Amino acid sequence: MKLAIIGIGGEAPITSTLTGEVRLGGLFSLSGDLASYGENEQAAALLAVDHVNMFLDSIGAGWTLTLVSEDTQTTPSVCLEKVESFAARGIKLLIGPLSSGEVRAIKGYCDANKILAISQSSTAPDLSIPDDYIFRFCPSDKLGQGPAIGRILYDDGKRYVIPFTRNDPWGVGLEEAAGSRFTELGGTVLQGIRYAPGAVEFSAETADLANKVQSAVALYGADEVCVLDISFEEVNAIFTAASEYDVLSSVKWYGSDGTCAAGSMVEDPVVAAFSVSVVYPSTIFAPTESAKWELVRQNGIKVLGREPESYSYAIYDIVWAYALTVMKTDSTDPEVIKEALPTVTASFFGSSGWIKLDENGDREAGDYVIWQILETTTGGYEWKVVGKYVISTDTVEWSD
Numbered sequence: 001m002k003l004a005i006i007g008i009g010g011e012a013p014i015t016s017t018l019t020g021e022v023r024l025g026g027l028f029s030l031s032g033d034l035a036s037y038g039e040n041e042q043a044a045a046l047l048a049v050d051h052v053n054m055f056l057d058s059i060g061a062g063w064t065l066t067l068v069s070e071d072t073q074t075t076p077s078v079c080l081e082k083v084e085s086f087a088a089r090g091i092k093l094l095i096g097p098l099s100s101g102e103v104r105a106i107k108g109y110c111d112a113n114k115i116l117a118i119s120q121s122s123t124a125p126d127l128s129i130p131d132d133y134i135f136r137f138c139p140s141d142k143l144g145q146g147p148a149i150g151r152i153l154y155d156d157g158k159r160y161v162i163p164f165t166r167n168d169p170w171g172v173g174l175e176e177a178a179g180s181r182f183t184e185l186g187g188t189v190l191q192g193i194r195y196a197p198g199a200v201e202f203s204a205e206t207a208d209l210a211n212k213v214q215s216a217v218a219l220y221g222a223d224e225v226c227v228l229d230i231s232f233e234e235v236n237a238i239f240t241a242a243s244e245y246d247v248l249s250s251v252k253w254y255g256s257d258g259t260c261a262a263g264s265m266v267e268d269p270v271v272a273a274f275s276v277s278v279v280y281p282s283t284i285f286a287p288t289e290s291a292k293w294e295l296v297r298q299n300g301i302k303v304l305g306r307e308p309e310s311y312s313y314a315i316y317d318i319v320w321a322y323a324l325t326v327m328k329t330d331s332t333d334p335e336v337i338k339e340a341l342p343t344v345t346a347s348f349f350g351s352s353g354w355i356k357l358d359e360n361g362d363r364e365a366g367d368y369v370i371w372q373i374l375e376t377t378t379g380g381y382e383w384k385v386v387g388k389y390v391i392s393t394d395t396v397e398w399s400d
Contacts, residue, residue: 016330019062024049024322025086026067027096027117032074033197033232034098036263037311041120042069043303044296044312045095048319056323065323072097074232076105087113092334095318098311099232100124100170101197107134116334118321118341120314123257124170125177128360133338135361137314137321137352138285141170144365145257146177148283148389149228152370153178153254154185155396158226162212163192164205164238165230166258174230174256190216192228199234202241210245217250227253227278235259236271243274255282260371261309261383272381275373286367286388287313288353296351307383310352310369317350324348367391370398 026045029038045067052065068091072079079102086094087109094110094117097103103122110117110133118135125142127134139145153161161182165171172194179189191212195205209227216225227248231238235255242248253275259265260282266272287293287310296316300308322337325344329336345355356364370387387398 016061016063016327018326018330018332020064021066022063022323022326022332023066023068023091023093024319025083025091025094026069027072027079027082027094027098027102028069029074029098029102030071032072033234034074034258035233037098037121037309038071038074039263039304040300040306040308040312041096041098041315043300044308044316045069045319047296047299048316052319052323065319067095067319072102074099074102076101080105080109083109083115083117087115092116093322093332093337094118095315095322096120098122100127100173101168103127103134103136104169107132110134114334116338118318120318121257121311122170123174125173126169128362130360132361133334135341135357137318137355137363138311139363139365140360141174142177144285144391145283145368146174147181147394148368148391149174149178149254149256150181150183150185150187151394152281152283152389152396153182153226153228154187156226156252157223158187158252159224160188160190160216160220161226161228162190162209162216163194163228163230164209165192165194165228166197166232166234167194168197170258171230175228178228200237202234202238206238206241206245206248209242210247213251214247217247222250225251227251228256229253229280230256230258232258233262233264235262236264236268239265239271239274240268243270249274249277251278253278253280255280257282257284257310260284261307263304263306266373266381266383269381272373276375276381279372281370281372281386283368283370283389284310285314286310286369287351290349290351290353292316292349292351313350313352317348317352317355320350321345321348321355365391370396
């Protein structure tokens with residue numbers, strides 16, 4: 001079938017010759033350290049596929065979009081195995097993966113085999129590389145979340161921070177980016193703790209942290225000391241161990257996008273109660289609220305019973321970005337899609353907002369929302385947005 005399609009990206013209309021299925025490979029963390037995020041994001045991706053196919057049907061297109069999902073287990077080696085499996089099946093347009101560790105594991109293979117991957121949430125600064133086969137629909141932590149956290153800590157009256165960090169390039173990169181900004185503003189980064197990815201028990205680390213916090217509080221006072229937790233959903237084990245030490249509840253804790261809006265944290269009463277006791281405001285990239293945003297939000301609530309985190313909106317937009325670029329180029333060749341994608345996204349307003357990519361294929365820095373776990377009137381717990389970091393003014397706005 002030949003079909004005239006309205007031009008996308010400001011260029012002339014094209015004629016579509018595609019027929020059959022266009023398959024996208026979904027790399028979702030449906031188990032492991034980011035399982036609740038993976039659930040959220042798969043739900044958003046399936047919604048986007050439904051919406052794309054309704055649109056294609058309405059214009060009489062000869063092709064449909066199909067999502068083929070695999071569970072990466074939030075494990076880099078498993079993620080690479082899934083990418084190799086997709087390649088063997090001829091699937092070379094990929095959604096995800098979620099973590100920077102997974103992106104790092106697949107990057108060499110993707111570049112060598114011209115397989116395109118668009119991550120919704122990888123933010124490690126060292127993966128900001130031009131002209132590779134990895135795009136990221138979120139900003140690098142060096143330009144976005146790191147400076148945002150540094151400003152939030154300082155504006156909140158904290159002058160001494162003790163990092164508790166997942167010892168991988170994402171965790172260390174975010175710790176350094178946040179610490180750099182905090183130091184520029186006049187704060188001091190004290191010696192912290194870095195733990196091994198894959199750790200499941202944290203009694204030794206939390207005992208060490210308790211000693212460090214005790215010493216800092218004795219010197220500077222509890223009001224000026226804080227803990228910056230940079231972890232994934234192993235945070236549940238961390239908080240369970242930390243709840244045994246009164247001194248660790250005497251200072252405020254802060255989180256990041258590795259745990260922000262994590263469903264597993266509100267499902268564990270010990271973890272949720274500790275989170276409330278230490279406040280734990282946590283940052284994540286801010287999508288632009290709109291009618292499209294609301295569609296994705298309501299779908300998450302309907303399907304999973306919870307509000308999706310920011311990267312679910314980015315996942316929805318990745319599906320549309322692929323579909324629109326396929327329409328624009330009349331091709332599913334990853335090389336062709338790679339060249340055209342930035343032009344398409346520059347004129348696309350998605351559920352996460354405008355998607356302008358920089359020279360490294362990363363989303364340009366924007367605002368960050370701040371979430372926090374609050375106790376409900378019925379005695380349960382839920383994540384709520386309590387503020388925002390505004391990049392244009394380098395300020396923090398807290399909700400009333």
